Amino acid sequence: MRHDTRTFLTRRRFVGAAAATGAFYSVPGLFAEQLELTPSVTEGPFYPDKMPLDTDNDLIVINDSATPALGEIAHVTGRVLTQSGEAVRNATVEIWQVDANGVYIHSRAPDKEHRDSNFQGFGRFETGSTGEYRFRTIKPTEYRTGRRVPHIHYAVARNGRRVLTTQLFLKGYGGNGRDSVLRRVQRARRTDSLSVDFKPVPGSEIGELAASFDLVIPG
Numbered sequence: 396m397r398h399d400t401r402t403f404l405t406r407r408r409f410v411g412a413a414a415a416t417g418a419f420y421s422v423p424g425l426f427a428e429q430l431e432l433t434p435s436v437t438e439g440p441f442y443p444d445k446m447p448l449d450t451d452n453d454l455i456v457i458n459d460s461a462t463p464a465l466g467e468i469a470h471v472t473g474r475v476l477t478q479s480g481e482a483v484r485n486a487t488v489e490i491w492q493v494d495a496n497g498v499y500i501h502s503r504a505p506d507k508e509h510r511d512s513n514f515q516g517f518g519r520f521e522t523g524s525t526g527e528y529r530f531r532t533i534k535p536t537e538y539r540t541g542r543r544v545p546h547i548h549y550a551v552a553r554n555g556r557r558v559l560t561t562q563l564f565l566k567g568y569g570g571n572g573r574d575s576v577l578r579r580v581q582r583a584r585r586t587d588s589l590s591v592d593f594k595p596v597p598g599s600e601i602g603e604l605a606a607s608f609d610l611v612i613p614g
């Protein structure tokens with residue numbers, strides 16, 4: 396194809412002008428905006444060393460026990476997405492956290508004698524075509540030692556391979572500024588994307604909460 400030099404130059408000038416005004420980046424579909432990768436955070440020492448008998452996505456009730464876990468019930472949901480915003484299906488999302496007394500289910504967890512035996516402590520969910528995951532759990536609390544602020548641990552795997560290890564924090568929690576893990580990621584990545592609002596579920600008579608946390612993975 397013959398190259399029309401005049402058209403070529405004109406187009407170049409147009410692109411240059413548009414880039415200078417910022418309009419270049421708003422052209423739909425031309426340069427799809429990339430989502431921010433969810434920052435990786437340490438797994439910590441308490442990923443279950445022995446899986447609970449029940450590993451479903453309802454951490455409040457173990458198997459068909461009549462006694463639910465202690466704590467504020469929270470519905471934690473979100474989507475697993477790639478950086479270009481595509482839903483990731485068949486991703487395995489795992490969470491683990493302390494119970495209402497601040498104790499992990501791990502066999503070497505501190506303060507094991509205070510453990511709430513009705514809390515599952517760990518859950519697993521496989522995403523469908525929308526990339527969505529959901530857990531019923533409790534709003535995270537502090538450890539009994541008080542060295543960390545409330546958080547929920549996350550691990551995401553694809554095709555059996557771990558692709559993200561992170562933690563969710565409570566947005567606006569008073570002690571967040573003293574948490575070493577959260578401070579490190581905020582300083583390194585200049586982001587607060589691991590902090591999430593827990594809002595009351597409208598109309599819930601038992602004060603349930605809901606939180607939304609998307610997980611953006613490479614690929």
Ligand SMILES: [Fe+2]
Pocket residue numbers: 439441543546548
């Ligand atoms: Fe932890």
